[in-house]
Amino acid sequence: MREASSAKSSGGKARKPQSNGASEGLLDRELVDLPAELRWREWMMRVEAVIFASAVPVGREVLARVVGKDCSIDLLIDDLVEELRDRPYELVSVAGGWQHRSRVRYADAIRASQAPTRGGAAALSEFEATVLMSIAYFQPLTRSELSKIFGKEVSRDVIGSLRGTGFIASGPRSPTPGAPYSYVTTKHFLSAFGMETLRDLPDIEALEDAGLLSRDAEHSEPFPVGQEDNSEGVL
Structure with missing residues (x-):
């Protein structure tokens, strides 16, 4: 009845499609x-x-x-x-x-x-996976801080690749000279790896004991890897 009345008052002219808000209003x-x-x-x-x-x-x-x-x-x-x-x-x-x-x-x-599937984690190189793991545990981290952790440069290409997967995003600017952006994980990271929050990450001490991760600031070699927006993924 409301639609018929509205059509009559508009002189029979075609009405514009309803907005999402109007459509929501029709849902009981x-x-x-x-x-x-x-x-x-x-x-x-x-x-x-x-x-x-x-x-x-x-x-x-x-x-x-x-x-x-x-x-x-x-x-x-x-x-x-x-x-x-x-x-x-x-x-x-x-x-x-x-x-x-x-x-x-x-x-x-x-x-x-072999059916195409939706979602899931993108394929990462071993080094990309290790950089992502470091960001997840120690975020927010700048590229320079990541390079210190690994004892070699973490390139912009690596950061760009991780950003392309949607696993990381720009975080707050660092208070260090030049105020570079830091990087943090995203909600997509949590979703892809089946976590509710970053508190669901494996215990860091267990990873350290297994030699998979270290809190030390400098390393001559990258960490080994196991098998397998400001971001809401930040703790």
């Missing part, structure tokens, strides 16, 4: 006409649909846009996690939000299929 979030059980089920399906469609982890504030104001996002997520318990994929908490991820036990099958 409260669903008061539904029985409580069906209302909850619809909220669950909305939340799962948004997470499934998103290319990045979805935060609480985004999910709150599609459910009622008194709906508990945490309880919805708990029910979705339980519902997916027997599926080959799960709902995981990464980088400050939620995302669908294939279960580890099916990794071999996915690789054998």
